[in-house]
Amino acid sequence: AQSVTQPDIHITVSEGASLELRCNYSYGATPYLFWYVQSPGQGLQLLLKYFSGDTLVQGIKGFEAEFKRSQSSFNLRKPSVHWSDAAEYFCAVGAGSGGYQKVTFGTGTKLQVIP
Amino acid sequence: SAVISQKPSRDICQRGTSLTIQCQVDSQVTMMFWYRQQPGQSLTLIATANQGSEATYESGFVIDKFPISRPNLTFSTLTVSNMSPEDSSIYLCSVDKGASTEAFFGQGTRLTVV
Numbered sequence: 001a002q003s004v005t006q007p008d009i010h011i012t013v014s015e016g017a018s019l020e021l022r023c024n025y026s027y028g029a030t031p032y033l034f035w036y037v038q039s040p041g042q043g044l045q046l047l048l049k050y051f052s053g054d055t056l057v058q059g060i061k062g063f064e065a066e067f068k069r070s071q072s073s074f075n076l077r078k079p080s081v082h083w084s085d086a087a088e089y090f091c092a093v094g095a096g097s098g099g100y101q102k103v104t105f106g107t108g109t110k111l112q113v114i115p
Numbered sequence: 116s117a118v119i120s121q122k123p124s125r126d127i128c129q130r131g132t133s134l135t136i137q138c139q140v141d142s143q144v145t146m147m148f149w150y151r152q153q154p155g156q157s158l159t160l161i162a163t164a165n166q167g168s169e170a171t172y173e174s175g176f177v178i179d180k181f182p183i184s185r186p187n188l189t190f191s192t193l194t195v196s197n198m199s200p201e202d203s204s205i206y207l208c209s210v211d212k213g214a215s216t217e218a219f220f221g222q223g224t225r226l227t228v229v
Contacts (some may be wrong), residue, residue, distance in 0.1 A: 031194060043207065043222040044158075065150050089158060094218075103148075104208075105158045 001094045002027040004106035008038075012112040013081050015093035017086050021076040023065075023091030033074040034103070035065055039087040050074065061085070086113045117142055117210050121221035128198055128228050135194045136224045138208030143188035148209040148218070149181070158207065164191050199227045 004027045013019055025031055035047040048059025055067040065076045074091060091106040118141040128134050136149065146165055150158040161181055170183040184200045195202050205224040206222040 020122075036220075044220040046217055049217050092218075102160065102163075104160075107157045 002031065002095045002102070002104050004093050004104055006089075006091055006106035006109050009107070010110045010112070012114060013082050014022050015113050015115055017082050019078045019081045019085070019111070021089050021111070023074045023076065023106060024072050025091070025093045026072065027076060027093055027095060029048040029095075033065075033067060034094065035059065035063070035074075035076050036090045036092060036105075037087045038090065038108075043069075044090070047076070058076045069080075081113055082113075083113045083115070086111055117144065117212055117219040119208055119210060119219060119221035121208050121224050123172070123215040123224055124222060126135070126227070128226065130199050130228055132198055133194055133196045134198065134226060135161055135192050138191045138193070138221055140189045140210050142212075144212060145188070146211050147185060147191045148211075149183065149191075149193045150207040150209060152223070154185040161193070161206075195226065198226075200228045202226065203228045204226060223228040 005024045007022050012080045019093050033050040036044040037047050038044050047063050048057045048065055050067045057065050065074055067074050088108045088110045090108045092103050094103045120139045122137045130207055140209045148163055149161040151161050152158050160173050161176045162183055164170045164183050164185040166185045166188050180196055182194045193207050205223040207223045209218045211218050
């Protein structure tokens, strides 16, 4: 069975600073990988996804993530954080045909942005 | 993409009662999913609902507690039965369009059991 680990429960960064959120996965085959963001009181919004091809994936809101098979990682990055980025971020792995049979989420990383 | 509407958006319920949550999608989808997000926790898949067949439940979830209906390709309901305070969570409906292989989520139903 697949699993996802987000080692950082809570991260605080200054506005304008760079950001990297860590994600490690476990899955026997090539995974489908996702990053979702959940703002307070909101549903989940997809930031970006990796299925195959270029290992550096660009997403919305200036986010990017890099798939590193050798490290089983899919870390999320942003060069300059904005106050509106404060939210909870979930890494997820999809498995099965088309990746939709089962999506497993990590425990989430809560991002705080300080002025 | 898919637009998902969940009702109610929130509710406060008495223990021992049941609540049915509705999920409406703006297009036909094969699979619909129900997740639970307990306070401060990640999302846990409750069950997968395929139109025309019984829902498939994940370990730790049973049909008597979380009965699911899937009467057509755009609608599903999840009932939380005989509620206790431990059922206080956000319940989210999710769909997958197949070809895109990403999951779309509703806004969730925030349930508080008192």
